[in-house]
Amino acid sequence: MNLDQLDTPxxxxxxxxxxxxxxxxxxxxxxxxxxxxxxxxxTKCLDVVRAQIAAGAQGITVSTLKEAEEFFAAGITNIxxxxxxxxAKLPRAMALKKRGCALTIIADNAAAASAIxxxxxxxxxxxxxxxxxxxxxxxxxxxxxxxxxxxxxxxLQEGGIGVGGVMTHAGSSYELNDPExxxxxxxQERAGCxxxxxxxxxxxxxxxxxxxxxxxxxxxxxxxxGVDEVRAGVYVLFDLVMANVGVCATSDIALSVLASVIGxxxxxxxxxxxAGWMAMSRDRGTSKQAHDYGYGxxxxxxxxxxxxxxLIGANQEHGILAIENADDIARRFPIxxxxxxxxxxxxxxxxQYPEYHALASDGSTVVWPRFHGW
Amino acid sequence: MNLDQLDTPxxxxxxxxxxxxxxxxxxxxxxxxxxxxxxxxxTKCLDVVRAQIAAGAQGITVSTLKEAEEFFAAGITNIxxxxxxxxAKLPRAMALKKRGCALTIIADNAAAASAIxxxxxxxxxxxxxxxxxxxxxxxxxxxxxxxxxxxxxxxLQEGGIGVGGVMTHAGSSYELNDPExxxxxxxQERAGCxxxxxxxxxxxxxxxxxxxxxxxxxxxxxxxxGVDEVRAGVYVLFDLVMANVGVCATSDIALSVLASVIGxxxxxxxxxxxAGWMAMSRDRGTSKQAHDYGYGxxxxxxxxxxxxxxLIGANQEHGILAIENADDIARRFPIxxxxxxxxxxxxxxxxQYPEYHALASDGSTVVWPRFHGW
Numbered sequence: 001m002n003l004d005q006l007d008t009p010x011x012x013x014x015x016x017x018x019x020x021x022x023x024x025x026x027x028x029x030x031x032x033x034x035x036x037x038x039x040x041x042x043t044k045c046l047d048v049v050r051a052q053i054a055a056g057a058q059g060i061t062v063s064t065l066k067e068a069e070e071f072f073a074a075g076i077t078n079i080x081x082x083x084x085x086x087x088a089k090l091p092r093a094m095a096l097k098k099r100g101c102a103l104t105i106i107a108d109n110a111a112a113a114s115a116i117x118x119x120x121x122x123x124x125x126x127x128x129x130x131x132x133x134x135x136x137x138x139x140x141x142x143x144x145x146x147x148x149x150x151x152x153x154x155x156l157q158e159g160g161i162g163v164g165g166v167m168t169h170a171g172s173s174y175e176l177n178d179p180e181x182x183x184x185x186x187x188q189e190r191a192g193c194x195x196x197x198x199x200x201x202x203x204x205x206x207x208x209x210x211x212x213x214x215x216x217x218x219x220x221x222x223x224x225x226g227v228d229e230v231r232a233g234v235y236v237l238f239d240l241v242m243a244n245v246g247v248c249a250t251s252d253i254a255l256s257v258l259a260s261v262i263g264x265x266x267x268x269x270x271x272x273x274x275a276g277w278m279a280m281s282r283d284r285g286t287s288k289q290a291h292d293y294g295y296g297x298x299x300x301x302x303x304x305x306x307x308x309x310x311l312i313g314a315n316q317e318h319g320i321l322a323i324e325n326a327d328d329i330a331r332r333f334p335i336x337x338x339x340x341x342x343x344x345x346x347x348x349x350x351x352q353y354p355e356y357h358a359l360a361s362d363g364s365t366v367v368w369p370r371f372h373g374w
Numbered sequence: 375m376n377l378d379q380l381d382t383p384x385x386x387x388x389x390x391x392x393x394x395x396x397x398x399x400x401x402x403x404x405x406x407x408x409x410x411x412x413x414x415x416x417t418k419c420l421d422v423v424r425a426q427i428a429a430g431a432q433g434i435t436v437s438t439l440k441e442a443e444e445f446f447a448a449g450i451t452n453i454x455x456x457x458x459x460x461x462a463k464l465p466r467a468m469a470l471k472k473r474g475c476a477l478t479i480i481a482d483n484a485a486a487a488s489a490i491x492x493x494x495x496x497x498x499x500x501x502x503x504x505x506x507x508x509x510x511x512x513x514x515x516x517x518x519x520x521x522x523x524x525x526x527x528x529x530l531q532e533g534g535i536g537v538g539g540v541m542t543h544a545g546s547s548y549e550l551n552d553p554e555x556x557x558x559x560x561x562q563e564r565a566g567c568x569x570x571x572x573x574x575x576x577x578x579x580x581x582x583x584x585x586x587x588x589x590x591x592x593x594x595x596x597x598x599x600g601v602d603e604v605r606a607g608v609y610v611l612f613d614l615v616m617a618n619v620g621v622c623a624t625s626d627i628a629l630s631v632l633a634s635v636i637g638x639x640x641x642x643x644x645x646x647x648x649a650g651w652m653a654m655s656r657d658r659g660t661s662k663q664a665h666d667y668g669y670g671x672x673x674x675x676x677x678x679x680x681x682x683x684x685l686i687g688a689n690q691e692h693g694i695l696a697i698e699n700a701d702d703i704a705r706r707f708p709i710x711x712x713x714x715x716x717x718x719x720x721x722x723x724x725x726q727y728p729e730y731h732a733l734a735s736d737g738s739t740v741v742w743p744r745f746h747g748w
Binding site: 007008009010041063064083084085086087088089092108109111112115134137139140171260261262263264265268272274277278279281282283284313315316317318320330334335336345347348351352353354355372373374 | 459485508655708710726
């Protein structure tokens with residue numbers, strides 16, 4: 001089926017754009033001399049992840065144990081679960097490990113580290129545990145110079161588990177849009193994580209791996225001395241938030257929502273489309289950025305942005321597209337006309353769909369399933 | 375399994391609260407002398423919809439053809455598809471009708487009405503078509519006094535389809551919080567829709583049904599003269615937006631997200647939980663209301679709201695819960711502690727999950743599946 005034949009709303013991945021994004025990131029990581037471990041939470045789609053691995057990715061990053069289970073079932077064994085472990089999730093993680101998954105888990109506090117040690121003792125098993133480092137204050141992790149780093153490392157070492165590595169994610173990079181500031185944050189992310197590894201090693205705690213990354217800092221880093229691997233997720237599809245950050249052009253965005261015109265309010269200059277927040281997500285990540293795209297950037301079916309159109313409102317299955325020049329609106333945007341809307345946030349928009357429709361250069365599409373849940 | 379045993383995050387429906395909400399609405403509709411047709415887009419869950427029908431609901435409202443197909447497959451035949459029809463969706467709607475579904479479709483423009491007529495002629499079939507009326511200017515529909523109302527009615531009548539009814543949804547009620555203003559909007563919704571029906575009838579176009587509704591106006595209406603049925607969706611679970619509108623208390627909210635504490639940043643007074651935007655949705659519907667609840671209202675496992683805690687941030691799988699009094703935070707909120715978070719918007723939060731866990735009064739839970747997609 002081509003785009004004209006698909007039911008709307010539908011999530012479309014432009015395969016050529018996606019492949020360019022994959023190749024650009026992998027080429028960059030190769031040049032920087034590090035392994036690349038994509039974060040698959042963006043797509044939760046095996047077809048996309050296979051393309052990332054074919055390009056050279058080594059292992060994957062996941063945000064849920066469901067992702068680990070699904071991708072392990074598909075034959076991917078090297079998996080980093082990049083959300084802090086809690087005791088209740090250890091049996092499910094261990095079940096994966098016992099089936100042959102090289103699963104790495106993370107911790108940033110003594111309680112979790114102790115629980116991992118106790119669990120492994122009781123099960124007569126072990127885990128590869130990395131410590132989560134906070135290099136930009138945006139969320140979780142131990143500060144590189146915090147005494148707790150060594151204390152937590154010792155809990156794991158003395159418990160017979162050891163520390164397999166350190167990892168960090170400078171998520172505050174999403175708030176920047178200046179190349180110099182991004183380069184500075186990338187260096188802060190690198191240096192902080194390397195510093196944490198060095199402190200552990202100096203304390204006699206082996207720490208083999210140093211893993212960092214976010215899409216903006218991966219593009220902004222000038223060197224990655226001391227780093228083993230980089231993680232990034234949204235680069236594979238890109239989105240309007242990333243365009244505002246400055247790491248892609250809108251023409252690099254590989255995800256769009258196919259929508260149909262279902263009505264008009266000519267006096268208001270409104271075109272009503274069948275892509276509301278269920279189709280776009282409620283993500284308004286561009287609202288505080290340099291360019292506020294509303295609920296997305298409307299484009300023609302061929303992907304060309306439509307000037308003077310803003311998706312100003314979204315109810316569950318209705319989107320309100322405001323047209324600057326409302327002359328003859330019902331003729332210019334006839335009932336049933338199809339549009340493509342670029343999303344603010346590819347991870348959030350994709351999550352609304354059971355599948356993507358992957359668009360080839362000949363205009364044909366195939367279904368790429370994605371999963372959801374935990 | 376009880377709440378202690380469930381993996382997190384999980385969407386919990388308190389069955390007793392849900393049943394109270396169902397009964398209260400049905401009792402009110404019975405007293406007002408109208409049929410009640412719940413909007414099932416809120417839950418997309420057969421277990422919930424069966425409870426609504428058992429209480430007296432007559433038929434359902436859906437926002438997608440997928441909902442119509444799923445609920446028809448489960449034996450529910452009286453279905454109103456309450457989003458403007460476009461030509462490309464007619465074959466799928468007709469397939470349902472031919473299988474025995476009493477499906478009603480809607481239109482608010484001449485192009486859609488003409489397409490329905492042409493499609494039915496070619497198929498030698500008919501549809502029950504209602505006209506969508508705009509009674510509050512918030513989205514779609516024809517204004518009650520617009521000349522287009524009669525013109526579109528005639529297209530359907532002369533095409534042999536006729537007009538089965540009129541329907542409206544005063545969605546701007548979500549923006550109010552004053553009982554008098556809500557009562558006035560409810561009357562505006564009622565009177566506008568009745569007026570549209572009367573104009574059609576005066577023009578010789580039969581128009582049997584008058585269907586109105588939103589959760590806030592359903593509660594605020596003082597009488598419903600001339601109305602046949604009311605539709606409402608979110609009342610079944612309620613949420614923080616509805617609490618701000620004033621149509622429920624937070625204790626009436628039947629949906630919560632079960633989450634675990636996964637970390638702390640004591641200096642910042644932050645507790646990190648495993649409910650981010652994937653678990654809560656990105657809906658920030660309370661941000662412009664009297665009480666901004668952030669990404670949700672944190673409660674203890676028994677449902678009691680926790681004073682001085684605000685879910686200020688949400689990444690994909692991390693929520694940041696800011697605690698006013700950060701003393702001894704890691705002991706008060708230990709790793710693995712479970713919380714329940716009330717959602718801003720039940721429709722959006724539920725949509726993030728493949729299933730609900732329905733909580734009985736004895737503390738046990740059962741899985742209630744829900745579907746997604748279009």
